[in-house]
Amino acid sequence: MSQSFTPIGQEMPGLDQWDVRHMSQSFTLDGAEVPFTPGQSILEAARNAGIYIPHLCWHPDFPAHGSCKLCVVKVNGRHVSSCATPAAAGIEVKSNSPEIREERKVLLQMLFVEGNHFCPSCEKSGGCELQAQAYDHEIMTPHYTLFYPDRPVDASHPDLLLDFNRCIFCELCVRASRDVDGKSVFALSERGIHKHLVVSSESGRLADTDIDPSDKAANICPVGVILHKRQGFTVPYGQRAYDETPISEQGLPNKETV
Amino acid sequence: MMNAVVKPPRPKLRVATTSLAGCFGCHMSILDIDERLIDLLELVEFDRSPLTDIKHCGPCDIGIIEGGICNSENVHVLREFRANCKTLIAIGACAVNGGLPAQRNHLDLQEILLEIYQAGPVIDLDHARIPDDPELPLPLDKVHPIHEIVRIDYFIPGCPPSGDAIWTFLTELIAGRTPSLPYSQLHFD
Structure with missing residues (x-):
């Protein structure tokens, strides 16, 4: 054709x-x-x-x-x-273009100051899409005043850990759980600066949902919010997804890593 | 590498370094540039730094700050550096975004101190109290990255940034170019 x-x-x-x-x-x-x-x-x-x-x-x-x-x-x-x-x-x-790249940089910096993104202690570091985008946009500083929001973690589930500190509200887990898994385990609550990820159970704890570690929702988080327990730091420094190759060079259809 | 650095015809640049709310890991990483330290000393001389033990910063070309701001003394030192250094560099995750010490920011300061010094597993509960010697700088209620206190010219992220990243950055800066790191040397962890 x-x-x-x-x-x-x-x-x-x-x-x-x-x-x-x-x-x-x-x-x-x-x-x-x-x-x-x-x-x-x-x-x-x-x-x-x-x-x-x-x-x-x-x-x-x-x-x-x-x-x-x-x-x-x-x-x-x-x-x-x-x-x-x-x-x-x-x-x-x-x-x-320089103008658009700069705008993306600002958007990324705002994501970094809005949450608690401490890469050195994050299991997702090296494989995190937010971090990879920041590398690709040569972000050396968050630039703005950091919010340091208080977002307690949810470690109730035997196999999954929720660290809300890193949530960027992409709603991929919300969409995956609702549209693929058919469970609607996650949702976003409230609006504006108060917006946050919640778990749809009576107690609000992940342990009280029917989420399974093999669910799409448990494996789609682009950052370090939804983590599988006992699997942290298994890939050595230097061999992680974005250690050597920028996300822009592996994010196309025939090179999709996820 | 030795041949890459040409002796400067000009006077050596003065460089000051300090660690605020940091762990000195970034200073260890500065030492990790290894034998290139000898090349670096052809280009710079150190003012206030843990390497010289000079206590106060004089007029300098480059100031390198490790660590964020967690107490009143940190604020004074940082302002002294800003007042004396033409170019100020934040080095490492803690200087850039508060880092690990800033993970106390969602907790109440008094509760933390009570937990550590009075309620925690201390040796002698009868005499346990929060340290209050007037020599001790007062902790701030929150840990801040240094760009929230003074203007910072350059940032080198990493925990710590590698010796290679520090070498790349400093040599580019000293050569009069705008420093940037290659992809392999830019890390947040």
């Missing part, structure tokens, strides 16, 4: 009208031509074309969430979440 750019509606030998309509549209991303099928988001089309746009709350198995805003791009002068913005023919998208 031809991937070349063809004006909509123009007939091509060997392609039916559906192909022409659905595979021949494109937009530009940092000057490169990116083909897309209608319904795809800018982020998905870019991934298929081998271009990585940084993201945290987006996951290939789930619909766009649009909460972390890390996948922000500039489309015809406006800043939008590329995971939640449909690709459209002819639009000009800027992603790897």
